[in-house]
Amino acid sequence: MTLIAADEVAEQKGGGGKDPQPTKAIEGRAPLQLAWARLRKDKVSLACLGVIVLLVLVAIFANQLTDLIGHPPNEQYRDEGLQPNGLPVAPSSFFWLGGDEVGRDVLSRIIHGARVSLLVGVVATAFAVLIGVTIGTMAGYFGGVIDTFLSRTMDVFLSFPFLLFAISLVAVKGASLRISIFVIAFFIWANVGRIVRGQVLSIREKEYVEAARSLGASDLRIMVVDVIPNLVAPVIVYSTLLIPTAIVFEATLSFLGLGVPIPTPTWGNMIATSQSTYLQAPWYLLFPSLALFITTLAFNLLGDGLRDALDPRAARVLARK
Amino acid sequence: MTLLDVTDLRVSFPTEDGLVRAVQGISFTLDPGQTLGIVGESGSGKSVCTQTIMGLTRGAQISGTAMFEGRDLLTMGDNDLRKIRGAEIGMIFQDPLSSLHPQYKVGWQIVEMIQAHEDISTKAATKRAVDLLRLVGIPQPDRRVDDYPHQFSGGMRQRAMIAMSLALNPKLLIADEPTTALDVTVQAQIIDLIERLQAEFNTAVIMITHDLGVVADIADDVMVMYAGKPVEFADRRTLYYRPHHPYTKGLIESIPSAEGERGRLKPIQGQPPSLIRLPSGCSFHPRCPYVMDQCVTEIPPLRQVAGSADHRSACWLPVDEVGIGGEVDRKREQVALARRGTLAAESSDVIDSVDVPDGSAADVPADVGADTTTRGRTQPLASTATRAVRARTGQPAPPARPQRRGATATEAVTAAPVKKAAPKTSAKKAVAKKTVASKTAGTTAKKTTPRRTNSSQNGSTS
């Protein structure tokens, strides 16, 4: 069967010590370096990575960029930015991506919006991963009652109505960047937790964990030294896929007026305010949406690419096709 | 009349790391009722060979012919092949899960398979399925026929798959490690069953295995494969008692003896090579205790050797040196020594280079390892540290010490010239040197430095 053949070939390749060619690629390299080598061959992923790096740069240097353009994001250009009838102006040499309903530069606002989107996306995901990995690892590693308790907790979190919770929380606490991050992290960590738990369940049965136990290693040590490093690959992939989810969540919150308070530009509140004029000024809806779309797409495609790069077996199958 | 005639079969797989030459030129014929054993280690190409014949290697580059009753299986269309597969050629795999569909009842799958090839009512086919399950020893087959594969234990799944492959009374049964995953008592049942089938229906069998014991039990002829090539072919008695190829001899010697003699085992040193970049000349030469210059440069063809009429071996040693043990081994040794020049002397280096990627630390372990243990066994506990230090400071190893009880004189002789030849010239230095060497040498694995050669020669004379 082809499967068996693949295994045999895989063994050939995997048995680093015994064959020259593949080891040449591997020599002394960490598994992550290997993955990077594979990723570099994947043009789509590289392009996505490029887009993301660009976005990050844009977000970091947002002030400098808007200075360069000459239009601060909250500056209202009543004369140049609005048509005589009060509608936003179309893209022109003055406003490259057009203006909004009060005469602000859409480009400048998108640039600054990237800040909020990425900040919320990355920070919320980071928190979610931190909590998710901790809880998931504990659930999977200890099993039994602890697992039952933690897993049910995760189920509860996953079945929480997101928007209702967000609305009531904002109503009590008031909208802010911090609340946005909190709400989003609160809602996505259980996804990470679940995936991690599943992985840990299989890692726990590995002989190397048993070996560590037979040496007398403590549970904490086993989790930190033997279990968590093996979660790196799935967690990287999953967080890459989680960042766009968080970004979309943030945009949703902003869209509903529950996110970062105005006048701070976010893609979400831009899309929301563009609703009233989208027939007359479609660019105002189009460009923030496009920014959101491209960002989400880039992260998702990169996540897929990473999955292939980090999962050697998948890569091998590809190679055989 | 010949049932299956395979001529110069070659299979390679393109991979991201290069072309994997899985099978490089296999020819054999098989008559009805005959059993051919194909023996080899993982990666020797033994499975790929039959999978290709059955059209199960997709994405491979294939050449050669495989005539089954006069029709070439390799050029046959998928539809024709499907008709032959199952009906005329049955296959048993190591992993039964790969051939049983998890979503369908076991009985239904057998019925389906019978009906695909025969015009027969479902009722009759079901009865046959029950009989088949009984044949392979499934308890309460009339009830079990309605079970799903996951309700079967591992052994029962294997049996069910065997039942399926036997259902249509194939003329040829290809068994690919059929018993590897099974317990010995079940393995005995299966082997017994295959033998009865042969006696009853004159079924031809190709038995692929890594277990020399299984082959000794049931094969008529045996083909030993190494790194994608057949290295020796003979009837089983000749092969076991009068092997010619050092690899065959090594395999037989490395199994613990059936009489339970203690002594040391005689492993084959080193590791199997990569199929992507094979050693030059004879693929086995880096591990061969009898390596000669010719082995490094020329690929030995399968030649007729002394023994029986059909005994062929791909080795440059004289064709009349067959057998195992004392006298013959000494003769082999003499021949090899006489014909061993610088090239072959360096082959202990080649063991390293074969294992090792360009530009990285030489993978001496297999070799040094064997060496260390060979020597290490006679050293007292306290010497461990000394040894480690010596490895770093680069003092030459002391001469081999007396063999432990149980090791034969022959072992000492055969082990000496090549294996003892890799003294611990500072592992670090050797490594560094090799790094330089392989960098300058580019892709040729066999390039070595003169210095190392000297040390090898010193080693062999010590």
Added chain:
Amino acid sequence: MTAAQPEVDHAGRDVNTQAGDVLLKVEGAKKYFPIKQGIIFQKEVARVHAVDGVDLEVRSGETLGLVGETGCGKSTLARLIAGLYPMTAGTVSFDGSDITNLSRKKMRPFRRDIQMIFQDPYGSLNPRRRVGSIIGDPFDIHGVADGAERKKRVQELMEVVGLNPEHFNRFPAEFSGGQRQRIGVARALALRPKLIICDEPVSALDVSIQAQVINLLDDLQNEFGLTYIFIAHDLSVVRHVSDRVAVMYLGKIMETGPVDDLYGLPRHPYTNALLSAVPIPDPDRADSRERIILRGDVPSPVNPPTGCPFHPRCPKAQDICVQEMPPLEPVFVDPPTHRTACHFPVPEGEDISQCTPGIDQSGTGPLVGADLSAITTGS
């Protein structure tokens, strides 16, 4: 070889009668794994009787071989001894102290003395960690050495097991199966244990590599005076390495004895069947011996048969076998070291393939290949 070296190697097999003191003693060991069902409140629905009352003694310096088929509980027994699972019942004492179900803390000092080598050279090494750190684990965990000292000792170990110490910084994936197994051996050896439990250490390796690892284990035993429990399903490997052998079937020991006695005069019908089923890599001998073909597979340990667990497959089974588990004791003229748990042990020269059981065994499954007519109707 220095005089200080214990003369307990295989070469002097006869030494085993005068072998050292009892290092390990297992009495009445039982391990049942619960099978649970339910989402929140889990209920035990069944039990896997993995180890079901095993008594065992290992003397220091010897190798005890443990053989048996899938599901016979040999690996579980090994893990009970290593303290990896709590025992359901029974006691384990090591070097005179009771180590049954010790807390992690109290077990720690014993961990240094009891080590394991695992079957799967791919699964037993963490793929994300460098070899040096894997082998150095024991030093870390027990605070024996760190920094440069640790590195030095790791490299010594690598040297001892035949790995290039320069490969300290490589990942397991860069080694072949045999080399990985050497890494596992080095890790087990790090704390200079007294007892090493080898759980199928060579089963996953190619034939030509197996011998390398067996020789290595052999050497280490001589060099460091180790005691081994050697678990394998390959009977010829066990015969080669062991001084004494215990044959397990469904969680129980069926027969135990010095290796030559047991292989030479197997008393239990199961041992007979097992030995007769081993493929012999010698055509003449293979042709001349009579295989004993048993019915069916090993039954599930969830519902082990009553009485003697072998009775559903045993050619000599009678009614009493269904009711009573026979004691493990010497039979016929066997020396006290050779013990068999059978109501109807096999006398010398009896061909048990000619025996017919006195009970109905049809539930076990029909004899394989008894009726070939299913095939004759084929094309």
